[in-house]
Amino acid sequence: MIASQPQSYHAHGSKNLTIFYHKQNLASLYNAAKTLHYKIFPLFSRQPQVCQYGQFIFSVSLQSISFIYNQAMSKIVTVKGGKSEVLRTKCSPVKKEEFGSERILSIMKDMSEALEQEKFGVAIAAPQIGEVLQLFLISAKTIAYAHGEEFDPKTHKNLFVFNPILLKHSKKTISSDEGCLSVPFKYSHSVPRFEKISMQYLDEKGQKKTINASGFLARVLQHEYDHLQGILYIDKAHEIIDVDENLKPV
Numbered sequence: 001m002i003a004s005q006p007q008s009y010h011a012h013g014s015k016n017l018t019i020f021y022h023k024q025n026l027a028s029l030y031n032a033a034k035t036l037h038y039k040i041f042p043l044f045s046r047q048p049q050v051c052q053y054g055q056f057i058f059s060v061s062l063q064s065i066s067f068i069y070n071q072a073m074s075k076i077v078t079v080k081g082g083k084s085e086v087l088r089t090k091c092s093p094v095k096k097e098e099f100g101s102e103r104i105l106s107i108m109k110d111m112s113e114a115l116e117q118e119k120f121g122v123a124i125a126a127p128q129i130g131e132v133l134q135l136f137l138i139s140a141k142t143i144a145y146a147h148g149e150e151f152d153p154k155t156h157k158n159l160f161v162f163n164p165i166l167l168k169h170s171k172k173t174i175s176s177d178e179g180c181l182s183v184p185f186k187y188s189h190s191v192p193r194f195e196k197i198s199m200q201y202l203d204e205k206g207q208k209k210t211i212n213a214s215g216f217l218a219r220v221l222q223h224e225y226d227h228l229q230g231i232l233y234i235d236k237a238h239e240i241i242d243v244d245e246n247l248k249p250v
């Protein structure tokens, strides 16, 4: 899931665009642009010119270009990219004997790395990197934010949730903001979620745990839980808007 909070982003301008005319970067940019439905017309002038959905945007900032470049390098499966069917697949539980295995540890590492690259990313589910496993990850920063604490890497750790079961939920629902790493350039201010939930899960050692959550953390848990059922927030949102890479409405 992505959210404009808690990790707000401040854009910094940059004048150096020539680096992206390097042949190798350009090839990656072309591939990324194709996936993201951008068209790039380099070498036309000193600055790259990008066409998004038929609309010309001139003097594209370095952030936009590096965003496209990062998308090209990213392992995240999107609804418009290849392998998108994994986002609509019901995931399988992780087997008892698989906990701590090299394969699972490597998937956990890939998920952490993919999430770290995303400035608005708060959590990620295994199918978002192409693994149809009942596993998701909530970032340490999000955990700190949800508890109203300042992030400290010594005390706040990434939370890995295996084979979750939604035990209980409040009757009351709340509509609020949500976006998804797998649905780029879209955002919603009105996704209904249960206000409070109780979720049972296994930790990375296979130990049974229960988490009781409300508000923002309950929302994140429900968004990620849905991913494991092949459900996306766009199935539940009352209204979806188009946004740029900084989640600003376009």
Ligand SMILES: [Zn+2]
Pocket: 001, 002, 179, 180, 181, 182, 223, 227
């Ligand atoms: Zn998502």
